[in-house]
Amino acid sequence: MLDLTHIAMREIRVALKARFRISSGATQERRVLLLRLTDRDGTESWSECVAGETPHYSPETIDTCALAIREWIAPRVLGRRFPSPAELSATLDAAIRGHYMAKAAVEMGTWALEAARRGIALAELVGGQRETVATGISLGIQESPDALVAQACDARRQGYRRVKLKIQPGADVEYVAAVRTALGPDALLTVDANCAYRLEDLQLLRRLDDYDLVLLEQPLAHDDLVRHAELQRQLTTPLCLDESITGPDRAQDMIALGSGRIINIKPARVGGFTRAIAIHDLAARHGMPVWCGGMLETGIGRAYNVALASLDNFSLPGDLSPSSRYWHRDIVAPEWTMADGMVTVPRHRPGLGVEVDLDYLDEVTVRETTLAP
Ligand code: OSB
Ligand code: MG
Numbered sequence: 001m002l003d004l005t006h007i008a009m010r011e012i013r014v015a016l017k018a019r020f021r022i023s024s025g026a027t028q029e030r031r032v033l034l035l036r037l038t039d040r041d042g043t044e045s046w047s048e049c050v051a052g053e054t055p056h057y058s059p060e061t062i063d064t065c066a067l068a069i070r071e072w073i074a075p076r077v078l079g080r081r082f083p084s085p086a087e088l089s090a091t092l093d094a095a096i097r098g099h100y101m102a103k104a105a106v107e108m109g110t111w112a113l114e115a116a117r118r119g120i121a122l123a124e125l126v127g128g129q130r131e132t133v134a135t136g137i138s139l140g141i142q143e144s145p146d147a148l149v150a151q152a153c154d155a156r157r158q159g160y161r162r163v164k165l166k167i168q169p170g171a172d173v174e175y176v177a178a179v180r181t182a183l184g185p186d187a188l189l190t191v192d193a194n195c196a197y198r199l200e201d202l203q204l205l206r207r208l209d210d211y212d213l214v215l216l217e218q219p220l221a222h223d224d225l226v227r228h229a230e231l232q233r234q235l236t237t238p239l240c241l242d243e244s245i246t247g248p249d250r251a252q253d254m255i256a257l258g259s260g261r262i263i264n265i266k267p268a269r270v271g272g273f274t275r276a277i278a279i280h281d282l283a284a285r286h287g288m289p290v291w292c293g294g295m296l297e298t299g300i301g302r303a304y305n306v307a308l309a310s311l312d313n314f315s316l317p318g319d320l321s322p323s324s325r326y327w328h329r330d331i332v333a334p335e336w337t338m339a340d341g342m343v344t345v346p347r348h349r350p351g352l353g354v355e356v357d358l359d360y361l362d363e364v365t366v367r368e369t370t371l372a373p
Contacts, residue, residue: 002082002110003040007074007371009066010034012298012364016326020296021140023168023196025056032298033062034361035069037109043117046356047109048301050268051101057194057295058222058243058269060101068102070371077106079373085110089274100246100271107272108304116351122303123345123353126273128310132342136162136317137325138192138294141171145178152179161341162188162214162317168196173207180211188317192217195243199227202234214316215240215262225250228259238262242293246270248278255286262316264293267308268301276308284313294319299332303352306336310345317341331364333357 012032019028033049049069051060076095082088088110092103115125123130137160142148152163165179176191183189190213197205197219208216215238220227222243232239239260245251247270254260263283267276283290292309295301302320309318322338323330330336332354336343346353 002084002088002114004037004078004110005040005372006038007069007078007106008036008038008368009069009371010036010361010368011062011066011366012331012361013366014298014327014331014364016296017328019140022166022192023141023194025054026140027052027296030296031062033066033105034300035105035109037106037113039113039117041117043113045109045112045116045351046300047105047112047304048297049101049105050266050295050297050301052295058101060099064099065102065105068096068099069106070369072096073099073102073106074371078371082110085114085272086274089272093271101268104268104270104272107274108267111273112304112352119350121345121347121349121353122307122351123310123347126277126307126311128307128345129312130310130345131347132344133306133309133314133320134161134317135320135322135338135341135343136160136164136188136190137321138164138319139166141166141168142175145175148175149178149182153182156183156187159338159341160317162190164190164192164217164319167191167193169201169204173204176208176211176213185212188214190214190217190240192242193219195220195222199231202231205231206235209236213237217264218242218244225253225257225259228254229257232258232260240264242266242269245279247275248282251279251282255282255288261288263288263290265290265308265314266293266295267304268295273304273308277311280311280313289313289315291316292318292320294321296326298327299323299330299336299354300352300356302336303332303346303354306343306345307353329360331357331361
């Protein structure tokens with residue numbers, strides 16, 4: 001039984017090693033909202049809210065999430081008992097429209113809490129079987145095709161199993177062609193447009209069919225399914241949806257409409273693990289592969305994604321880069337590492353599988369509030 005007595009909200013400020021640019025905006029300094037959940041029996045867990053500082057990827061931001069958690073989500077869960085995270089998820093769904101990343105921060109925290117209490121790994125609680133998960137890298141938009149090629153070659157030397165290129169009008173076909181030539185025909189290559197195109201760009205998008213891409217991620221609007229279906233009918237490259245899939249119902253609509261053939265599951269985008277697993281299971285029943293996306297997480301968010309990606313139908317490499325890709329110093333110990341393009345699922349440690357480095361966390365914390373019933 002889950003019985004939360006406190007939720008501590010902590011904002012930290014951490015700088016990425018390098019600016020990360022996608023079609024909808026750039027990030028270097030990150031403000032990250034972390035939660036520490038405490039249960040009546042004293043068990044604690046940490047979770048991460050992945051919302052950015054601006055609404056460039058989704059309508060949510062770190063500030064809307066903090067507001068939603070404080071005003072509407074925490075009051076619904078603190079001091080109430082839930083048999084499991086699934087019931088807590090259903091309660092939040094019924095009571096609050098949208099605010100998926102805010103709900104997810106709390107809901108995912110209860111999965112780690114439940115795992116810690118049972119003394120099992122988060123991956124085991126989720127039902128994941130893998131010992132290691134395959135990792136791809138996401139490369140931001142660069143100044144020139146040459147600069148992108150240099151990063152792609154470096155990624156391959158590091159062992160990444162897949163390279164994803166961020167694209168936008170003006171930085172697409174030429175960049176993709178250069179990287180395909182540099183990496184050769186066997187490299188797993190994908191592209192992500194983060195909503196930068198319109199259906200009218202069909203002729204341009206069709207040119208991407210020449211580069212044997214594993215997938216083209218979210219070319220059209222963040223809430224679109226109908227135009228993506230039209231586009232998929234005109235392309236041979238499989239479309240993969242990210243922003244458009246905010247829950248199991250949207251995944252079902254995507255399948256019914258033919259809006260794409262692959263789903264990028266980010267548990268935070270869809271409101272948490274309960275809904276992420278429902279999408280995973282639905283896709284599996286339809287023979288549709290899924291993979292786990294990233295949101296420039298710290299090592300806490302990474303722990304959740306790695307556990308989720310240990311499920312069977314996460315059959316393409318995820319955006320699960322090790323700590324050193326983004327951070328000079330991560331906030332967890334041990335830091336996340338990659339060997340031969342694989343990240344090890346911490347199956348032999350209970351809960352998240354990593355410890356939070358509290359000394360460093362205090363150094364980067366800018367505010368903290370504790371919510372109680
Ligand atoms: O679309 O997958 C995306 C980062 C911020 C916002 C959106 C996206 C991304 C990434 C980062 O691609 C992937 C990662 O965390 O390694
Ligand atoms: Mg994406």
